[in-house]
Amino acid sequence: xxxxxxxxxxxxxPPSAARMLTRLRREDxxxxxxxxxxxxxxxxxxxxxxxxxxxxxxxxxxxxxxxxQGADAARxxxxxxxxxxxxxxxxxxxxxxxxxxxxxxxxxxxxSSTVSITVSGQVPSFVPGLVARVTETAQAPAExxxx
Numbered sequence: 438x439x440x441x442x443x444x445x446x447x448x449x450x451p452p453s454a455a456r457m458l459t460r461l462r463r464e465d466x467x468x469x470x471x472x473x474x475x476x477x478x479x480x481x482x483x484x485x486x487x488x489x490x491x492x493x494x495x496x497x498x499x500x501x502x503x504x505x506q507g508a509d510a511a512r513x514x515x516x517x518x519x520x521x522x523x524x525x526x527x528x529x530x531x532x533x534x535x536x537x538x539x540x541x542x543x544x545x546x547x548x549s550s551t552v553s554i555t556v557s558g559q560v561p562s563f564v565p566g567l568v569a570r571v572t573e574t575a576q577a578p579a580e581x582x583x584x
Contacts, residue, residue: 485563485564486564488563489560489562489563489564489567489569492536492560492561492562492563493560493569493571495536496533496536496537496558496559496560496561496569496571497571497573499529499532499533499536499537499558500529500533500537500540500556500557500558500571500572500573501556501573501575502528502532502533503525503526503528503529503532503533503537503540503542503556503573504525504542504554504555504556504573504574504575505554505575506524506525506528507521507522507523507524507525507526507528507542507544507554507556507575508521508525508552508553508554508575508576508577509524509577510523510524510525511524511544511547511552511554511577511579512552512577512578512579512580513580514580514581514582518544518547519544521542521544521547521552521554522542522543522544522554523542525542525554525556526540526541526542526556529542529556529558533558535561536560536561537558537559537560537571538558538559538560538561539558539559540556540557540558541556541557541558542554542555542556543555546574546576549579550578550579550581551576551577551578551579552576552577552578552579553574553575553576554574554575554576555572555573555574556572556573556574557570557571557572557573558570558571559571
C-alpha cells in the first residue's frame with residue numbers, strides 16, 4: 438500500500454523544470470509557420486516595389502534616350518519640323534520595347550533657335566493596379582549656317 442500512495446504523490450507533484458521545457462517545446466509547434474505568414478507578405482512587397490522601381494528607371498532612360506535622338510535629328514541644318522518627333526518615336530519603339538509602353542513624342546516648346554523634344558510613355562506595371570507614366574525632354578540648339 439505504501440507504494441501506491443507514493444505513486445499518487447508523484448502524480449500530484451508539480452512538474453520539474455525539465456518537464457516544463459519539454460512541454461513548451463511540444464506546444465511551440467507551428468510558430469515558425471505563423472511567423473512566415475506574418476513576415477513573407479512584407480518581403481514580397483519589398484521585392485515587388487524593387488522590381489517596379491527598376492521598370493520605372495528603365496522606362497525613364499528609354500524615354501530620355503529617345504528624346505535625345507529626336508533632338509539630334511531635329512536640330513540638323515534644314516531638317517523638317519516633324520523629323521524630331523518621328524525619330525524620337527521610332528527610337529522609343531525600338532529601344533524601349535518592353536520598358537516604355539505607348540510612347541508619344543512631340544516638339545512642343547521648340548523655337549527657331551532651340552529644339553525641344555518631349556517623349557512620354559507608360560511604365561509596365563509589375564504591381565497590380567499601379568499606373569505610372571514617364572516624361573522626358575531633351576533640348577538642343579538648332580544648327581544654322583553662318584558665312
